[in-house]
Amino acid sequence: LARREGADEVVVLTPKATERMRLLRHVEEMLPQAIAQGELFLQYEPKLQLRDRRIIGAEALVRWHSPTLGIISPGLFIPVIERLGLIGTLTPWVLDRALAGLRTLRDRGHREIVVAVNVSGSDLKNGLVHAVTTALDRHGIPPQALEIEITETAIIQDLSDAAQVMRSLRDLGVHVAIDDFGTGHASLTYLRTFPVDSIKIDRLFVQSVDVSSVDQAIVSSVIALGSALGLMVVAEGVETESQRDKLSRLGCLHGQGYLFTRSLSLDQFEEMLKGRETGNGRRET
Numbered sequence: 642l643a644r645r646e647g648a649d650e651v652v653v654l655t656p657k658a659t660e661r662m663r664l665l666r667h668v669e670e671m672l673p674q675a676i677a678q679g680e681l682f683l684q685y686e687p688k689l690q691l692r693d694r695r696i697i698g699a700e701a702l703v704r705w706h707s708p709t710l711g712i713i714s715p716g717l718f719i720p721v722i723e724r725l726g727l728i729g730t731l732t733p734w735v736l737d738r739a740l741a742g743l744r745t746l747r748d749r750g751h752r753e754i755v756v757a758v759n760v761s762g763s764d765l766k767n768g769l770v771h772a773v774t775t776a777l778d779r780h781g782i783p784p785q786a787l788e789i790e791i792t793e794t795a796i797i798q799d800l801s802d803a804a805q806v807m808r809s810l811r812d813l814g815v816h817v818a819i820d821d822f823g824t825g826h827a828s829l830t831y832l833r834t835f836p837v838d839s840i841k842i843d844r845l846f847v848q849s850v851d852v853s854s855v856d857q858a859i860v861s862s863v864i865a866l867g868s869a870l871g872l873m874v875v876a877e878g879v880e881t882e883s884q885r886d887k888l889s890r891l892g893c894l895h896g897q898g899y900l901f902t903r904s905l906s907l908d909q910f911e912e913m914l915k916g917r918e919t920g921n922g923r924r925e926t
């Protein structure tokens with residue numbers, strides 16, 4: 642199966658609009674059965690300390706292995722799921738699988754790992770807090786070991802629901818992260834009213850951080866803001882040693898990205914954890 646090393650490979654959309662329409666229609670037709678038939682699966686992207694590459698957690702990323710189309714990225718099918726009104730099925734499934742995975746890791750002694758789950762804008766209206774408590778209880782996971790990532794864009798689109806859900810999650814003890822920070826064109830003042838634990842600097846600002854003084858200025862100010870507010874700051878999409886080095890020097894303590902590894906199956910992630918713990922800091926690319 643292509644899952645092992647191919648899970649970051651995605652279906653490439655041809656520029657032809659008709660092709661794209663056909664693909665989307667196919668996705669729309671096949672998706673409802675896909676969950677039931679076990680075609681969705683999670684990959685894990687490690688979250689590390691930039692200075693010493695110690696792994697502190699992993700972000701769960703959903704993929705769809707379609708028998709006809711191959712492995713499809715969430716960027717393509719999540720919008721379709723939202724349009725079909727199926728997000729209320731997907732998110733509880735992702736939470737359940739991610740926490741089952743975390744249960745396995747904890748049972749094998751990896752008790753410090755935090756797992757992050759992405760949610761959509763429409764989750765903010767529909768029972769997210771209930772889905773979270775259900776999954777935590779089912780797998781006996783302490784709330785502090787779960788992080789929920791909400792994109793800046795989703796927050797802006799629905800400020801009052803977002804504020805309420807984020808507050809409830811934090812009251813439970815679940816960590817809340819703002820994903821894709823800097824891309825939603827939000828006013829920074831919303832950080833005053835939104836209870837969050839961490840912000841994830843979007844890849845857009847990371848990709849040229851080692852060469853662009855503008856991006857350095859932006860990243861520095863996000864780090865300054867984050868630390869003044871007591872938030873964890875995570876850089877997304879770190880691809881090169883030069884970016885890692887620059888981010889570290891700017892005071893960014895945490896990151897994820899292809900420099901460290903492509904996303905992994907749960908077993909591969911555990912192998913990586915074991916490698917680190919025995920001091921065998923093996924790099925996987």
Ligand code: C2E
Pocket residue numbers: 649686701702703714715716719735758759760761790820821844877878879880897898899900904
């Ligand atoms: P995201 O949460 O911002 O996730 C980061 C995306 O960047 C992932 O793409 C990841 O594979 C990719 N990435 C990580 N490191 C690098 C790097 O160094 N370079 C580059 N070029 N890319 C990198 P992916 O898995 O295709 O996910 C896309 C988006 O789909 C995610 O963005 C997230 O917003 C959404 N998503 C993923 N899983 C779920 C889910 O279970 N539920 C919901 N609602 N959304 C999800």
Ligand code: MG
Pocket residue numbers: 700759790820
């Ligand atoms: Mg994310």
Ligand code: MG
Pocket residue numbers: 820821841843877
């Ligand atoms: Mg992101």
Ligand code: MG
Pocket residue numbers: 821843844877
């Ligand atoms: Mg992103």
